[in-house]
Amino acid sequence: MSILLIEAFYGGSHKQLMDLLKGEVDGCVLYSLPAKKWHWRARTSALYFMQAVPPNDTYRVLFTSSVLNLAELVALRPDLAKLKKVLYFHENQLVYPVRKNQERDFQYGYNQILSCLVADIMVFNSAFNMESFLTSIGTFLKMIPDHRPRDLERLIRPKCRVIHFPVQFPDVSRFLPEHKRLLQQNRSYSLKSSEASFKSSDELQKSTTEPSHLPKLSLSEQDPIPQSTELISTSLREDTSENVNLVMSEPSSSTLRADSQRPLHIVWPHRWEHDKDPETFFKVLRKLKEMELPFSVSVLGEMFTDVPEIFSKAKAFLGSAVLHWGFLPSKDDYFQVLCQADVVISTAKHEFFGVAMLEAVHCGCYPLCPKSLVYPEIFPAEYLYSTPEQLSKRLQNFCKRPHLVRSHRFQGETVPYSWAALNSEFRSLLSAQPSEDL
Template sequence: MRVLVLSAYHADSHRSWLDGLMRHMPDVEWTVLTLPPRYFSWRVRGNSLSWAMLNRDTLAADYDLILATSMTDLSALRGLVPEICRWPTLVYFHENQFSYPASEQQRDWLEPQMLNIYTALAADKVIFNSDYNRQTLLDGSDQLLAKLPDFVPREQVRSQLAQAVVLPVGIEPLAEPRQVRVSGDRLNVLWNHRWEYDKGPSRLLALVMECDKQGLAIDFYFAGQQFRQRPPEFDAIKQCVENSACLVLKQFGFVADGNHYQDLQRSCDVVLSTAIHDFQGLAVLQAVAAGCVPLVPDRLCYPEWFAEDYRYLSSEDDGADAIVLEARGAVQKLGQLLSRKTRGELPLVDVSALTWPVLIPAYRQLLQNMLIT
């Protein structure tokens, strides 16, 4: 099988997905075109132009199937390079442009949203990494189309988009068995997300302050990707932990070495999320696979993966009072997990259903079905 992959905004999650597919389906002949994850507005609007003018020979070669990410402007690319209309096309949605939280830096989001719709409609089959992702695109696109003045095929669009399927990005199974957590009087808590506003730094700060207020014995590990500018809350988080009589700062910053990061995950008891935007939560899932107990908000994609015991009551309200109440709910759960650790009763949570070896047969079947149709 010859597959052309088009990844128009090749961010870390997209790279992880593609690397996993290629590693676990070595019998497929992969041809890959990617564009770097920068200059968002130009990238999502210009990827079809870039590829059509700079990579036409690659696009016009012979394949059995096209597998594109949702950032690809597939409808425009098919117009510019009509040769690719010969092959069936799958589009994979790692995210959609309808459920991003508002920020002061937020761009005009209408055009990226319309591009999501056009690319989904131009594909023969659409895949989402979570039902939350699928549902927010269905609802968001319907709400957007409802605002338009006339000649809007609202029902037809929703009907076609509703045929999409859910197939998560896989996580790698551990090479070694997970360690059973031993008893202890301190809880090791890992927060391993991008240091950006959509991962809830203000909520994380409120949570850390509440831990200090309640005197919980917690060792914090703050990892995750960082950028040139980071939200100011992280400086306040660092200061709060360092000034605390009960909290200890064990890690503060990105861990570049993969082996070191794996060891860090295996040594922690709990992986924590405060996100206000997550379509699958790969960082959490990978840490759970390494042996961490998840503690996640009761929103976004997380109810699909984890039972109520591992979710804390949450609110989409960004008001100060709502954030404090959410922090108290999360800290109450942390206190319960600390008590369980002192008794040697921390659980191991099974996410084996989301590993690549389990998911690959479904991916393979999807590709095969496209060839048949």
């Protein structure tokens, strides 16, 4: 055992990352606390781990998330202070949204700044996360009434780097409907060659910034689809408010005709909390309902103690449009719903990465995300909207013409965010010997 993993909030993406590292990287031992009462984990988990983690001379690296106050832990446990200390930021508390600014607890952001000062390396899951944290340090510390520390961004920035969250994309082929299976087969060889090409961080950065190299079939290469091409061209001309780039692919005319009988299936796979802005999502759905447009919806994601009231109200007015409602503990059940869905929506006010959106895209969903936060870093512009009104117009069009999304091939990449692409960077990060790129 040479790598000590500590997770103060062992749930969601925090749990996914720790389980992945423990399972894939030799020499890891994990100590954790359940994903409950986040605020108390941030306040007191260092004291718990001081007692829970036994001394061990074989430890060389300490890897933890920014929920833990690392400064407190290494002060309480000087033996751990000697290790190579890696701090991973799934989110940052300097810009984490609160309903009112006076509700922001200074202590949580302050803990993260202290942790950065004692850590050897800080890793962020996105450039947006890193820059929003670093550039907010000065403003955040102005909350201190006097005798404020200075130049902390200058001290912290050189130790920071971005390594995207490594998603383990499962094989979902057995769950895919026919039209998605055909689209997936059309691009499968490209994905395999893409995974093989990720040998260095330079190649990874290039792949996340350059346009997709996936092949696009010309209309002459496809099965004849009576009236479909003309209808798509007409609908795109009608949808002048958005730059929608929809690419036809392999599904046959019989498949499309069968699919046209099903209403558009919308999925919202996020935590049931205010920062994911469920109010905007359900307001858009209410508009679709009032227009008597056909759609069905699955509202997934984890629920915690305080569920916003909007969820019970929304379930009532959505009525028979609801296909699935609530958290699905079985991963197979979860991915099966994503595979059956057509469009995945984010209305988040806060998102530093967005595993759920990438998982849904992997399952063949058409993503619609805010043109803000981390999303422009991950998704091409055609999948971004600027206002709830733009989101509503896109969904209105898709409800009327569901074949638009069912015949669409995603024009971005998911491979750069996979464990296959990122595992070498994490192995280097967890190496006891500092490498040149650190």
